[in-house]
Amino acid sequence: MTDTEKTEGHSGAHAALASAKTLEEVLNTAIGFEDTARTFYAALAPKVSKPMRALVEELAEEEQRHYDLFTGVRDHPDTVAHLKDLIATPPEDHKFADFVQMPKLDDNPDDQAILQYAMGREDAAYKQYSALAETTPDGPLRDLFRFLADEELRHKGELEKTYYEIIHSGGV
Amino acid sequence: MRPENYRPVSHPPSHEYELYFGPNHPGIEGNYAIRVRLKGDEVQEAIADGGYLHRGFEKIMEERLWIQNVALVPRICVPDPVPMEECYSRAVEQLGGLEVPARAQWIRVMMLEMSRICAHLFTFGGNAATIGFYTNMFWGVSMRDLFLDLFEEITGARIYHMYITPGGVRRDLPEGLLDRLAALLDDLESRLPDFEDLFFSNTVVINRATGTGTISAEEALAWGVTGPNLRASGLPFDVRRDDPYLVYPELEFEVPTMKDGDALARMMVRKAEVLESIKILRQVIARLPHIEGPVRCPLPNPLAWNIPAGDTFARVESSKGELGFFVVSTGGAKPWRVHVRGPSQMHAVQVLERLLARGRLEDIAQIMFSLDACPPEVDR
């Protein structure tokens, strides 16, 4: 399962991001990704069965918050300084998602499939941004990629917790 | 007064009068009252009147668990509580089939004999005080206080120890207790000659006590006299020997007796018994350290402890005489009936009434105290 398959949501994303120069452009692309994810989940919600709907709506809201966060950073008066303190406490990578298979989402997925799909997306995004952070020289652009990577990782951590609490429940 | 209001009222003949002796605390034993009909100072008739120390033990013991009664029984007899605890515990052990470990038996003998010495030290005081001779009382009671200190060390309480429970005793002896006991016994023995000079061979006391309240051997047997009072009339009967319990068969001790059966004889027997108890305690002090093992057999949870149905009559030789507990169980968690047979029930009522009838007003207190009649046992 190569990386590209994992990120078919971000079509040709890698090339676009690599070529972008200014903070402005990078943030706009990232916001674009969040927007596609949000609309994807929003569209999925009505289709799934009601027990699962709340979960998908939750994911949509989560993406919405990301969207607002990134736009907030973009419109921030002094983006560079703001980025510095945002990177201060990077979350940990629990690596759990590395071992979760990325399912195809049909029209009637169960909660486990939905969560696995979401974690797969976050994991892919995180890997992508951190890879870019590595390859960009020091400076605001590198901080931005670092920030985006942290955000995706934090989101993934949340999803892993939810995954565990739902799947590993029941029985004594 | 109009004739129709006249009603005949009987008055005693002019030369006789009725005296209420008490209710008070004659000597040290406990509140008691005697109604005496006198001619001059010759007692014609005496009627004992108890009930001032009735706490209804037998009734409230029927409403308490077997273990809870351990806290009640010592309070039945004020000067000599330990035999009460032992007698109740043994009755429960007999009914429940409990095996008391050896060490506990020896500790119980130690407690019983120490308590006997304390009670007799009381009578040293009592016999003296009832004829107005108070020094002996101060000496006797102060020696007794040293024993109470040892009781406090062993059991945590001075007089009502609540230490002997069915199945053994509640705790083992503290460190070095036996040595302190041995020292105290030596101290007591060294002081006995002082008591002797001051009181027991005091001509005034001897004259006063001789011939007072005499009980012959047949009368003693007929009236149910037991303990030192019986032995003072010449009959060597002692429950520790006739109906042995605990480890008394393994102990050497004499049963001191006198012949005359009067107040003096009773004093002498009690004084001799103090020596015998000291002898017994010394044997216990020698043997106890070599007797290992638990001090109590395992008991079920006291809140859920049924004693098998049945009845038993346990007897103990208390300082006053033969103490008996008749305990009936219907297999429940509480006794069905506990009848306490205190020795003073004989000495303080019928025996006292008969002896007073032969005596004089000034002898009343001495006669009662020479019998060591203990009102709390009578009233329970």
Place this chain on the structure above:
Amino acid sequence: MTVETGTPATIVDTIQHEIPGIKVTKQGERRLRIDVARDSLPALLELLKGRLGFIHLSAISCVDWPETDEFELVYHVWSYERKTLASAHITIPRNPGRFVSVYDIHTPAGFYERDIHEMFGVVFVGAPNLRPFILTSWGGPPPMLKSFNTREYVNQTYEWVDYQPDWLKDVEAKGGGVEK
């Protein structure tokens, strides 16, 4: 002074021989339990005292059995010679609760019968003195009867102390308090 202790066997034979329908069981080292008809109790005591040396009446115990509506009287007599305690058990109907006094056989019976009369209400015909001794100022029923409820009597007659210490006021202010 040697007093040969009669083996229980000889005691048992003598008793069973003399009094028909009597049941004697050995209840321990120096204990005999005798179940006897109530009418032959005085004769039994006479026999025990006269022939077998049971001269000491240790106690008379009374036990109230409401279910069978009976009093059980137990006469404990001790023999100094044979070093044995014989407990003779008889039962008498609760009402009229009368029985013959054995005072003339054993003087100590005077106290026990008087005590049982006072505590259980049993009337001993021929007893020298059944006047109240302990409960002189008691107007109620014989208190040792199982029917007499001491807790009820206490609650009717006496007041429970109502303590109001400061710590209790604080606890009650917080909504707590003594649990009944």
Place this chain on the structure above:
Amino acid sequence: MEQKGTKTRPRKLYEVPNMDVTPKNKGSFLRPLKALSFLFREPVTLPMEPRPAAENYRGFHVNDWEKCIGCGTCAEICDNEAISMVHIPDLPEDHKNGIKPRRPAIDYGRCCWCALCVDICPTGSIALSREYIHISREMNTFFILPDEKGMHGLGYPIGWGKNEDSDLLDLKRQPMGEVEPEARSDNFDEIVDGFDAHTALIEASRCIQCGMCHEACPTNMHAPQYIRAIWEGNVEKAVEEIYRTNPFPQVCGRVCTHRCETACSIGRRGEPVAIRWLKRYAIDAVSPAKVKKIALADKAKKKSGKKVAIVGSGPAGLTTAFDLAKLGHAVTVYESKEKPGGMMRYGIPEYRLPYDKLDADIAVIEAAGVAIECGKAIGRDIGFDALRSDNDAVVVATGLGQGRSTRIPGSDQPGVFSAVDLLARVTAGESFDLKESAAVIGGGNVAFDIARSLARLQKKTFGKVDVTLVALEARDRMLADEEEVIEGGEEGVKVFTGRGPKQIVVENGAIKGLETVLCLSIFDEEGRFHPKYDEADVILHPAAMVVEAIGQATDVSYLGKDVTEALEWERGRIKIGRDGSTAVPWLFAAGDMVEGPDVIHAVAAGHRTASAIDTFLGGGSSKLEAAE
């Protein structure tokens, strides 16, 4: 009256012994003056201030509020009723672990300082100090609420404290016979023998009636009452007390998670009373016919004319059915499997819970008038709406029948089973492709149930055992009961703790083994369940079949579209009120499918749901003890 004053010579009855103590010489009149010598001796002077009491002294009470759990046993044993318990609201209160916000107060107008309270205190918190002076004219100062500082806060040392010799509690549990590992390795006979009458009596006698178990039990069973009944030898009364709250004594007597024993105050310093096994002893000791008579004593005579359908015959469904039937409602239970009992039958191996014992409980429920129709799957054989139309109320209690899969790579192979399905097949006796070596993923009781069942089947077919169990949790934080882990080990189950499943290795169509990675920690900073893996540390556990026992899910497809839409949902489960009611007025839900985790909680939920339905059907206040 004898003649007075004459000296009668005693008739020679007995020989007078040699010990003659008549005073030798009367001594001179002045002898007593020797006592004057005391004037010149040093007087014995004692200090005026109070003498320190002996080490064992029984003085005023002290009570360590940290240790005290407010169980009230001191008040129970006090022979003068001097101790009364005082409720103090702001103290810690935790019914699950047997802690009550109350402390003993002592009335020194009644106390006789016997220290029985100290000797029986389960936690050893109360003791008598060496303080003995208290002088006051103020009556209220004699009623004290002692803390560890004591009556006047002077912190006197403890005099009579808890001590080995005088401890009145029986801290050791009666031994329980069990089948030896060797003898049980290849069969499903019941392991625990159960108490015989004598041992049960002694075990029951250990209970001090403090009632902590009653409050800790999810369905508030009357354990103190039935234990006391067993102790009195009245097993029928014990069964009566049990059926007041639990129609599954045979089941709960064997497999309950015994929350009561966690709260038992004897467990503070010793082993808790074996409350679960005593329940089993009581129900085993009474004939089934007698049990029926006792259990149905409070059955309503008249019929209510109302009909209730219950989907699922697990503990929740059947308890609801039992209560409603006793209230006079017509109840039918629909069960998809061949036999009723749900997880109790198809999830618990027979060595834990024999099926005839389960049937005995169910027989009593059927005797109450509950009709159980097996092999009827709602949604397949009977439509849900058809069910709705001819019933006044419907209860769904289908539990968590579906085993979750880890969905790690290779988990879709034919040799990979879910524990729940496999256990059901073992119960039903259906054959399946048993391999000589097996691996089980999961660390809970279900995982151990399937691991130990496989061990038995392997021993029976292949003569040897090769089962590896892989659990995420560390050894000291296993989800499974301790005895499961120990007994499993005895039966040859190899247990690996702290391992997360990575993938199932498959080579040319056959399973070779299970790869796992080290799991560093399980909970994150906020204490939420979020395992952290160290991908460097990988182990391959050779196995030819794999069973996943990592969780269970509910299948609610039978509800149909519109009911599902009408209901409220929370994380994949129906959202219910405390009494089992749902957003749909006539539909109720109970048991594992809405809230777990075990049989006893399902029974409690069953009671609550039954009383809610009874009210819904207009039955008014239900006679049943509604378990709050």
